[in-house]
Amino acid sequence: MLSNEHLAPADILVVEDEPKLAALLCDYLRAAGHRVIWLDNGLAVVPAVRSAAPDLILLDIMLPGRDGLDICRELRTFSEVPIMLITARVEEVDRLLGLDLGADDYICKPFSPREVMARVRAILRRLPPRTTAGLQLDASAYRASYDGVELDLTPVEFRLLHCLAATPGRVYSRDKLMDHLYHDHRVVTDRTVDSHVKNLRRKLEQVAPEQELIHSIYGVGYKLEL
Template sequence: MDSTPAYILIVEDEPKLAALLGDYLKAAGHETAWIANGLDVIPAIRAREPDLVLLDLMLPGRDGLDICRELRSFSELPVIMMTARVEEIDRLLGLELGADDYICKPYSPREVVARCKAVLRRNRRSPPPERHALHIDENSWRATYHGIELDLTPVEFRLLRTLSAAPGRVFSRESLLDGLYDDHRVVTDRTVDSHIKNLRRKLEQIAPEAPLIRSIYGVGYKFELS
């Protein structure tokens, strides 16, 4: 039995599959609840926030991506997306909507339990990091790291502000590009890479032993506070 039981919300419109997942999760020591209609998910979470949501992509009433988008507007609770739509994997891998992991159908219930355990352990052992080392003042467009002011360009400031606002979340290059320039000029993915390189260099000049921006091969970047 898992030594860290949790309350897990299963959002799945196939009753047999939901029941099977529930049985395996309960056997691992967790408490579960089941919702079949996408329209009921947000109200249920607001009524009692679970420790983790298993969220199917294709649901009646409202799809999983839309649910995840609204959920991230008010909560950072862990979400594992479940999908049979292979074409959506790139979007899920990019975690543009804030999902913590994804599982492709068909899957083994044991794999789902293992993924839940890993995500729960990661979130419980990594509470929201203290932000005293990095401070961003949006009013004055100034950023300091370990008390030292960073000499950032407007684009570098926007990148750092976006990444640091969601530690651990992976941002695709495309999503980062959307917020780089006020004039919405057309730029390439490599533009992001170049700015990230310069931003890393400035951060590492202050604390070379604690890199903050990590590359996720084939996807994009994420921010990690040490």
């Protein structure tokens, strides 16, 4: 399986009702370090995106519950999340309709998972740096800054901050954070996560001494408040 070329982990929503194909896509995406949610029904997509916006959606057109083109049309009324359509339709008019509705790319079945991954990387490289309040994260370069001051972070610290910043105010358990910190799925302990959080806090305090950005929630985990 191909690597993600040092792109930071992304939150990717896979919407596909064929279990074997969905599992294949999810396996490739997770092997590249991305966080993946799988849905197999079109009715669940819009609520999921409104609840926690992903960085990218792989969206099948032929879905139970709701057609992928209809989903794409509604998503574009409130979100600019990149959408890659997955379609078994071979007619040019269907592909053009998807692009006209706001899709960023499409791929036709049957396809090579490696081609899908190449297209995913291309889309993620085009994403603008994620900016939340004074925090700016550039996933393509593993660079972070706060109020214009660059943070000297290790790759693990960047992934930790990137995860927390995906949804400021959301509490992430230590187990959830551990899933995102290492691409090689090594076994680490809660104490390891606490150590990385401690180091990240120290570096954030150097550029924002008057603010407590990372909060501990006793018995639960951590959250980022900006």
